[in-house]
Amino acid sequence: MYVATKGGERAIDAAHQWLAEERRGDPAIPELSVDQIREQMTLAVNRVMAEGSLYDPDLAGLAIKQARGDLIEAVFLLRAYRTTLPRFGASEPVDTGEMRITRRISATFKDAPGGQILGPTFDYTHRLLDFKLMAEGETPTAQQKPSDPVDAPHILSLLDRDGLMEPLEQTDATPADLTREPMSMPADRPLRLQALARGDEGFVLSMAYSTQRGYGRTHAFVGELRIGTCDVEMFVPELGFAIEIGEIELTECETVNQFTGSKTQPPQFTRGYGLVMGQSERKAISVSLVDRALRWDELGEDNVGAPAQDTEFVLYHCDNIQATGFLEHIKLPHYVDFQSELELIRKIRRAAETPMQEAAE
């Protein structure tokens, strides 16, 4: 006999309890604290903040803990929380030229004012599992030496001075905010960069990679990659001036690409740009390549039909919260629609079988 599927509510409650138990794991093992995640899973925290569009390492750590380490789920938790926060203003533009640098490299010049600073990077590590880390209690320390605050201008600005770089478009227009207004096409560059900055790291990486392999060639040099902290200032009308309200860590990448120019204009290098919250250089480089690929139209290049040249394709599919939601929703019940498909296919098959039977007789 048919038993109606009552009890959805009890099933949900039970599933939540089981989930909570699984999240904790073996109770004999000490529980992870949010502080531990924030301090020791920093790059995961950074990714969750960047894609969650919310700079708060504590909340990102909490989200990672709650999500059992599923970073997209953690991003989702942060995004949903972000919805509930009141918006009381916007900061002044952050000056990345004034960044307190922890890492700064250029692939286009051997040296530049301000120097190359390798910083805490995996780049030249040998990827050998370090079994010593399985033992606890180790507190590594790095050599230190006092340094003078360095003046490190953007390296591309040095090329700019010689007229070799395409000039940056200067505008006082307030950029659109894709978290407050629906995305509209055609999307201008600020909107594209916003979408890419919170886009899925894997998706943006693959898009960038595809341009390197010939699907819309960008041929990028990393003019400069810098990581460090920047002050965030906000203009307070009651005071009449801007005050510092905090600092955030940023990763910025500027790429140099091949030329634009014409009969009347001498050739100039073109730019790709990526700015991401936290330390996330894979993402920042990827964003700058995709940014450059999406600029084909304004730079007078051919659209070769590459995915990374297609603004609608890139922007409508880079958001992992939208993507994972829509992808996973197909596990929700669809039996009403499936039933109408069943009726349809039975009807079409009946119609197809009748003439076949008649022909056989």
Added chain:
Amino acid sequence: MTDQAYNFAYLDEATKRMIRRALLKGLAIPGYQVPFASREMPMPYGWGTGGVQVTAACLTPEDTLKVIDQGADDTTNAVSIRKFFERTADVATTEATAEATVIQTRHRIPEVPLTEGQILVYQVPIPEPLRFLEPRESETRKMHALSEYGLMHVKLYEDIARHGAIATSYAYPVQVEGHYVMDPSPIPKFDNPKLGDNAAIQLFGAGREQRIYALPPYTRVVSLDFEDHPFEPTKADHSCDLCGAGDTYLDEVITDDQGSRMFVCSDTNYCVTRQAEAEAGAAQ
């Protein structure tokens, strides 16, 4: 008990106002997809975030809410959304279609005719009926503006040429007041005739795609078809095995591994009510 940490019905008032503006615009231009700044909700995209935002913007403390998924009040996601509003808005909830002032639905229109003053909120995955014919939003918006729907008619014609019938059984496209072609959300085409001339306000929310559209009461809604292949709402050729109704949309339930089936109303409240009435009638 309302969760005091959040505003009434979760969204802040400014967001609700933004959504209400989009709703009013949608009601003023029936079938037109109004872009709105959809927010990230605490349930995933695809779980009804558009519908939830529309419901949140419509709810008042005096409302009575009904939530259905696949026509049923007790499917897991319907339970989850109903709980969400019980928690954040503390509104009364019901399973009785006639008692509800706001009904949020996924994939069905209730069997009982709706009445004036009721609001039916649909959850919409892909609001653009032309999306699978033309993936570019910039193009489809132009096509709607120009009422350029030839592509859709060609698609329906090709279905007939290939299968002998229009091969769309749900999310069957409709034309609203002779202009906009609209996706009615993935309701079975059985429900399409209820879209037109309906006494209730019908609101459609697509969260991920950031679109809202609407049908004001008593709007003319026509399912696309051809003179020689008229639109035909279909259902399983059975009556409900529980309540005996012969005119409702049925779910097919597999009861064993020998090919046995039974057919039951997808609208559980309608079915249960009819069963109770039959029992009461028998007892008298």
